[in-house]
Amino acid sequence: MTTSLADVASSDAALRAFLHGLPGVDRVGADQRAAMLGTRSIKTTAKAQAIDLAISMVDLTTLEGADTAGKVRALCTKAVRPGGDAPSVAAVCVYPDLVGVAAEALKGTGVKVASVATAFPSGRSSLEVKVSDTKLAVAAGADEIDMVIDRGAFLSGQYMKVYEQIAAVKEACGTAHLKVILETGELSTYDNVRRASWLAMLAGADFIKTSTGKVSPAATPPVTLIMLEAVRDFRDATGRQVGVKPAGGIRTAKDAIKNLVLVNETAGDDWLTPDWFRIGASSLLNDLLMQREKLATGRYAGPDYFTLD
Numbered sequence: 181m182t183t184s185l186a187d188v189a190s191s192d193a194a195l196r197a198f199l200h201g202l203p204g205v206d207r208v209g210a211d212q213r214a215a216m217l218g219t220r221s222i223k224t225t226a227k228a229q230a231i232d233l234a235i236s237m238v239d240l241t242t243l244e245g246a247d248t249a250g251k252v253r254a255l256c257t258k259a260v261r262p263g264g265d266a267p268s269v270a271a272v273c274v275y276p277d278l279v280g281v282a283a284e285a286l287k288g289t290g291v292k293v294a295s296v297a298t299a300f301p302s303g304r305s306s307l308e309v310k311v312s313d314t315k316l317a318v319a320a321g322a323d324e325i326d327m328v329i330d331r332g333a334f335l336s337g338q339y340m341k342v343y344e345q346i347a348a349v350k351e352a353c354g355t356a357h358l359k360v361i362l363e364t365g366e367l368s369t370y371d372n373v374r375r376a377s378w379l380a381m382l383a384g385a386d387f388i389k390t391s392t393g394k395v396s397p398a399a400t401p402p403v404t405l406i407m408l409e410a411v412r413d414f415r416d417a418t419g420r421q422v423g424v425k426p427a428g429g430i431r432t433a434k435d436a437i438k439n440l441v442l443v444n445e446t447a448g449d450d451w452l453t454p455d456w457f458r459i460g461a462s463s464l465l466n467d468l469l470m471q472r473e474k475l476a477t478g479r480y481a482g483p484d485y486f487t488l489d
């Protein structure tokens with residue numbers, strides 16, 4: 181890399197040169213390392229701790245056209261008290277029009293309200309609409325904004341356009357945290373995942389997030405691994421720590437624990453807290469609770485222990 185980080189976004193050409201100067205991803209190596217780390221087995225006490233840590237990192241999500249205020253209220257109740265003495269989740273993630281409902285239900289609980297502003301999931305609207313969507317969600321009580329990047333612009337090499345959109349949305353967030361969704365299932369190559377990760381971080385992302393949950397493949401282990409390498413290298417280069425959020429298709433406690441192993445072995449334990457690692461998921465919490473109960477009692481919980489969605 182010949183360009184210093186301070187100058188990277190000074191022009192379209194400098195940004196392109198920087199992103200294309202990043203080392204290429206060894207695809208076979210990334211796949212093999214992620215698969216190898218996925219075979220690590222964690223037992224008993226460590227497993228119980230890992231399950232509770234994973235619960236505390238969940239962004240409990242509902243992103244359906246049929247979502248209602250009642251469904252969001254019920255989800256918020258579950259987010260705060262998932263069952264037994266399990267910890268609260270990190271956040272509840274909803275569409276912008278339901279932020280007010282979630283904010284009211286979660287007031288004073290410590291559980292954050294996250295919202296997918298910016299024309300989720302396609303990201304296809306004007307910058308004015310994205311900025312306005314963001315400001316409205318924040319004004320309604322969102323603590324965190326999950327924005328999607330413009331994949332059309334990224335894939336056609338308009339990196340500065342993507343950078344400027346992220347920077348504008350970051351400004352519109354005010355004190356709310358910004359998670360930037362790369363939608364890795366549409367980025368075609370691991371090199372693009374690495375480039376989009378750096379682009380988002382350079383533009384001001386507080387978190388980088390794999391997917392919307394609406395496109396397959398979503399949060400695959402190699403993609404999460406590449407993003408964890410990116411935040412590690414970005415902190416080494418700039419001193420600024422950025423979080424990572426795999427989202428989409430993570431449904432079992434086993435998958436969640438694999439993610440924690442990836443974090444520990446790639447970015448390191450500085451990232452093993454809900455401040456720096458989240459798991460976006462709609463149904464994972466149920467399996468984490470079931471496995472938690474199984475570890476504690478030797479049997480799976482009955483339906484009165486927690487609500488099944």
Ligand SMILES: O=C[C@H](O)COP(=O)(O)O
Binds near residue numbers: 243391394429460
């Ligand atoms: O951000 C979270 C995702 O939308 C949830 O995806 P999921 O329904 O596959 O868990």
